[in-house]
Amino acid sequence: MSTLVVYFSFDGNTKFIAEKIAETISADVxxxxxxxxxxxxxxxxxxxxxxxxxxxxxxxxxxEDIDLSRYETIMIGTPVWAGSYAPPVKSFISQYKIHGKRIALFASHGGNGAEKCFARLKEALPDNQFIGETAYVEPKKSPEESSAKALRWAKGLTL
Ligand SMILES: Cc1cc2nc3c(=O)[nH]c(=O)nc-3n(C[C@H](O)[C@H](O)[C@H](O)COP(=O)(O)O)c2cc1C
Known part of the structure; x- marks a missing residue:
């Protein structure tokens, strides 16, 4: 069973992290x-x-429709918006009835709200097992440090 990295990014920060994670663990993105x-x-x-x-x-x-049955683990990435996750991620959660998956969360933000954002995502995704979470402050501003952190995090997950 494989892993899917699925994310929304408005200004490219979450995209930057998503691509690093997907590359590290050879996941679909x-x-x-x-x-x-x-x-x-x-x-x-x-x-x-x-x-x-x-x-x-x-x-x-x-x-296009995403066939989630192919994946055991789903990594969901979002920018923090108003202390929560971005609306397209809400659309994704609402459109795909996700349960029985292993889920890892990642977020980009400007300095606050990541914990609340993760708490809200967990609330919106009951009946799943959460295996990790990681947050980055404006990662495109410190690309080397952020990609090293993302790589360490992704490698440390038990997939
Ligand atoms: C509508 C909107 C709301 C935001 N709200 C927050 C917030 O509550 N807390 C925070 O730290 N950053 C907030 N930000 C900043 C973004 O989370 C931050 O710039 C993030 O790195 C953007 O990720 P992206 O480039 O993947 O879109 C907000 C940005 C936008 C556009």
Whole structure:
């Protein structure tokens, strides 16, 4: 049975970590995409993104159907948005009834909210076994340090 790394990334930080993890453990990797476009700059970006979290939005994913039955372990990555996980990850969880999997979580953030984000993800994914979690502060700003941390973490998981 193999491992899937599935993630959403708005500015590339979570993508950076996802790719490092997938490469380290030779996992399949899928980036979640949506047709909904958030503003990419300034205050509007935080306002619309934050609002989307607070209202529990689940933007439609444009990915092809993912066959989760092929995977025993799923690694889910998200940026922290308003102390939680990003709406496309909510869409993923809602669309795929995930249970009986081994799940590892990873997140990028600006300095706070990762623990709350992980707690919320666990709450949203009952009936699964959580095998690890790891968070990174703006990893693209310290690529070497962050990729070394991601590599250590991924290698240390019992997959
Ligand atoms: C809408 C929005 C809300 C955010 N909320 C938080 C937050 O609550 N806590 C935090 O530390 N960073 C917050 N951030 C910053 C991102 O989590 C951080 O920049 C992260 O590295 C972005 O990952 P990405 O490049 O994969 O999108 C927020 C960013 C956006 C766009």
């Amino acid at each position: 899928i980036e979640l995409n949506t047709s909904k476009k958030y503003p990419t700059q300034g205050f509007r970006k935080y306002f619309w993104g934050g609002k989307s979290v607070i209202f529990g939005e689940k933007p439609k994913l444009t990915n």
